[in-house]
Amino acid sequence: MEKRATFSNLWLAAAFIAPQMLLVFVFFYWPTGEALYWAVTLEPPFGGSNEWVGWLNFETVFSDPKYWNSVRISIAFAGLATVLSLVIAAMLALFVDRRLPGHQLYKFTFFLPYALAAPSVGLAFRFIFSPDAGFVSAINRVWPNLWNPALDGWDAFLLIVFAQSWKMVGYNFIFFLAALQSIPRSVTEAGAMDGASVLRRMWDIQLPLIAPTLFFLVIINITDSFVDSFGIVDVTTSGGPARATDLMVYKIYFDGFEGKDYSLAAAQSIVLMLLIIALTFIQFRFVERRIHYS
Amino acid sequence: MKRSILVAAMTMTTLAGAAAQERTKFEFWYGLTGDLGEVVANHCKLFNESQTKYEAVCTGQGGYDKAEQNTIAAYRAKQQPTIVQIYDAGTLNFMLSGAIYKANQFDKDYGLNVDWKSYFPGIANYYATAGGEMWSFPYNSSTAVFYWNKDAWAKIGKNEAPKTWAEFADDLKALKAAGVECGFALDGDTWMNLEQFSATNNIPIATQDNGYGGLSAELVFNKTAYVDHMKNYKAWLDAGYARIQTTQVGKNLVQAFADGSCASTITSIANHGTVKNTQVPDLKWDVAMIPVLDAAKRTNSLVGGASLWVMQGKSKEEYEAAAAFLKYVTSPETGEKYIVKNTGYIPVTVKGFELLKSEGFYQDPKMAGREVAIASLTASAVGPNSRGIRLGNFTSIRSELRSELEAVFTGQKDVQAGLDAAVERGDQILRRYEQTYKGAALP
Numbered sequence: 001m002e003k004r005a006t007f008s009n010l011w012l013a014a015a016f017i018a019p020q021m022l023l024v025f026v027f028f029y030w031p032t033g034e035a036l037y038w039a040v041t042l043e044p045p046f047g048g049s050n051e052w053v054g055w056l057n058f059e060t061v062f063s064d065p066k067y068w069n070s071v072r073i074s075i076a077f078a079g080l081a082t083v084l085s086l087v088i089a090a091m092l093a094l095f096v097d098r099r100l101p102g103h104q105l106y107k108f109t110f111f112l113p114y115a116l117a118a119p120s121v122g123l124a125f126r127f128i129f130s131p132d133a134g135f136v137s138a139i140n141r142v143w144p145n146l147w148n149p150a151l152d153g154w155d156a157f158l159l160i161v162f163a164q165s166w167k168m169v170g171y172n173f174i175f176f177l178a179a180l181q182s183i184p185r186s187v188t189e190a191g192a193m194d195g196a197s198v199l200r201r202m203w204d205i206q207l208p209l210i211a212p213t214l215f216f217l218v219i220i221n222i223t224d225s226f227v228d229s230f231g232i233v234d235v236t237t238s239g240g241p242a243r244a245t246d247l248m249v250y251k252i253y254f255d256g257f258e259g260k261d262y263s264l265a266a267a268q269s270i271v272l273m274l275l276i277i278a279l280t281f282i283q284f285r286f287v288e289r290r291i292h293y294s
Numbered sequence: 295m296k297r298s299i300l301v302a303a304m305t306m307t308t309l310a311g312a313a314a315q316e317r318t319k320f321e322f323w324y325g326l327t328g329d330l331g332e333v334v335a336n337h338c339k340l341f342n343e344s345q346t347k348y349e350a351v352c353t354g355q356g357g358y359d360k361a362e363q364n365t366i367a368a369y370r371a372k373q374q375p376t377i378v379q380i381y382d383a384g385t386l387n388f389m390l391s392g393a394i395y396k397a398n399q400f401d402k403d404y405g406l407n408v409d410w411k412s413y414f415p416g417i418a419n420y421y422a423t424a425g426g427e428m429w430s431f432p433y434n435s436s437t438a439v440f441y442w443n444k445d446a447w448a449k450i451g452k453n454e455a456p457k458t459w460a461e462f463a464d465d466l467k468a469l470k471a472a473g474v475e476c477g478f479a480l481d482g483d484t485w486m487n488l489e490q491f492s493a494t495n496n497i498p499i500a501t502q503d504n505g506y507g508g509l510s511a512e513l514v515f516n517k518t519a520y521v522d523h524m525k526n527y528k529a530w531l532d533a534g535y536a537r538i539q540t541t542q543v544g545k546n547l548v549q550a551f552a553d554g555s556c557a558s559t560i561t562s563i564a565n566h567g568t569v570k571n572t573q574v575p576d577l578k579w580d581v582a583m584i585p586v587l588d589a590a591k592r593t594n595s596l597v598g599g600a601s602l603w604v605m606q607g608k609s610k611e612e613y614e615a616a617a618a619f620l621k622y623v624t625s626p627e628t629g630e631k632y633i634v635k636n637t638g639y640i641p642v643t644v645k646g647f648e649l650l651k652s653e654g655f656y657q658d659p660k661m662a663g664r665e666v667a668i669a670s671l672t673a674s675a676v677g678p679n680s681r682g683i684r685l686g687n688f689t690s691i692r693s694e695l696r697s698e699l700e701a702v703f704t705g706q707k708d709v710q711a712g713l714d715a716a717v718e719r720g721d722q723i724l725r726r727y728e729q730t731y732k733g734a735a736l737p
Contacts, residue, residue, distance in 0.1 A: 042730040045366050046391040051732060060726070066719075132544025150542035151704050237542060242701035257363050259690035260387060261726065 032273070038266035045260040057267035066243060067251070067268070074226060074248040077161060082221040085165035086214070089172030094202050096173075097180040107177065114170035118231025125163040126236045149237065153244025156237045160245050163232045164225055172217050179213035180206060219283050223276055248272050317349040318615040320608070321375035324354055325361030325600060326434070330564075333636045334379070340632070341622045348615035358600065359689070362387070365605070369393050374605045376616045379433060381600045383688050385421060386505075388603055389429060390734050395604040395613075396429045404617035408624065412643040416594045416671040420682035421601050423737040424506045430601035431624050432642040434633055436564040437595045437667050438490040440585065444578040446474050446557035455582035457589040463526060466535040469557055478536040479547045479556035480527060482699040484692045486560045486584075488515060489596055491523055493680040494586050494673070496593045500724075505684035508736050509728040513691070513720045516713040519587060525709045528702060538703060552577070560584055562598060563667035564638040570660055581663045583670045593674040596682060599639065640667045684736070686727025691720040 039057050041050035061067050092110055096103045129136045131148040139147050149156040183206060191201045230249045233239060239246040256265025324334045331354045338352035355361040358381035368374045380388055388394055401408045410428055417432050442455045449472040456462035469477040492499050497518045502511035530536035539550040548565045550556040552573040586592045604616060623629040630646030633639050641647040647668060656665045685691060695716040702712040
């Protein structure tokens, strides 16, 4: 029989959770409801005469090839940035976990990038990767025009992938390290005594044991690259050149705040929200089953 | 004795405090940032020091677009400022908003005695309704001019700027032959490439007099001489005569011109001061009117910049304070002269221009050349194609065209195909705008 602590007085219970419910309502449900309302009407910037238009805004969004372009870019961006930052972070964590000389210092410095706001990361990367004046411009001196994110869409896309993964590496690293350190030493030591090399132990013992962390980080990273990449794009490429880095979240910002088409932006927000919900759902429902937590 | 002095001192402090509190405060939001933002903030300070009755509380919003966004958000929350500085592209949204106190009405109600006729027609028309009524107060204005490097042109034996695009094309070729690496710096900004080009050559951008006639206007720039103009740009890029210079590349137009790496560019007269202050020491340069297709048929260029809007829903006291402020910042002596002297912007009224001329402003070697902007703005009587652009959600249309131009300049798309796509998408934006404001009549 399961033991449960319950309140006999339901009103008291309600009073205790009311502040939290109020916060959730004010900051989540209300804005979402408002966005939904805007998405099915045409909202003039200054408010006033909303006209009911049904699915029109969604039809406009889905019939727009530029929107699908932005969806493709966002998915590629999320996939690449997540893989890149997870691989780098896992490697760093595995080696810091081996307590190489100076590992205390690494622990601290590897986490620093995450403390920076996305726009600052973007600004730093813009300067470093600027084709005329940045550090990377040396490449262009050897092979002219090899690197130019201002004109070449592929370069611009790589630039934002690098910036996003660099920002997330520190965060992933801390989680990986914590997971690795929670693995009992006896397990790896047993492996060592059986003659497994360092790399073999990492691959066969440590990585499988931190799989739950990996799973958690995949979700966090994908979600972050969908919703928090705005700052990087805005500062480095502004969605260009020729829409090569026009991520979904940036397009929402542009259509809503620059174009003042609040209804179109609201419809896109709803789509993005549903996409994130679906992603999280799929991952928990299907991926989590294959992970053994203990 | 001591005590009475103390009491007297205390009374005086209290009185002074009361006097300071009696000042009627009102809010003014502005969009300019950086050095220019400081000039506006200082303008407020000067106004506050010039009298004791009113106090302008001035807040920078961190950009023209932010100023518009924040004003909309504030208005919806009933927290709007009394006066706000809104850029040219936001004019139509504000005209249709129903949230503003029309400038001409405000002038009548609060006795500003603005001489509306004194505004340069190119400026007045841009901000006026189709019926010619002014609903906002022009504040900081500029127009596009041609910046050229005299030393570079001396290499090809010329001492004056090209007057037509054909002449400019020949010059670019000669410059390349004379060893100039970059003859012309350009970017995808439509304000110079499309808007100023169309206005100065008397070419329409959209039907219905560029939108002044109604919200049903349709874009036409994929069928005009603008197409050939962009083909030339592309050809110049391919031939190595011109180069794309943006912040993302590392140097924008102004920086590339000021450090001498590109021999010419087209940008706002407002950058005149920036070039003077940041140029390499021995750079000899000047500004001229932008080239046109036919020098004999030049029409006026378009104004850029921002105007001041009065918002609805404030108290009578705040409006009185706002009226005093507007009077101060729009008068030739305390307004225009201050702005022109401290920035690259131009006077907006004939009176202001005359005042500056009479004081020898344009004889100053640092300022010489800025009168070119006035000449360009007043090159002809204002016609339907050079009056301005009154298109819904024009910011998005600009962005569509900019994206297409980026694709065209980098060779991903043919010029005509790019412009056709921009027009098609631009028209969709216009139709959405029309539907959003269904039933609203364009003033």
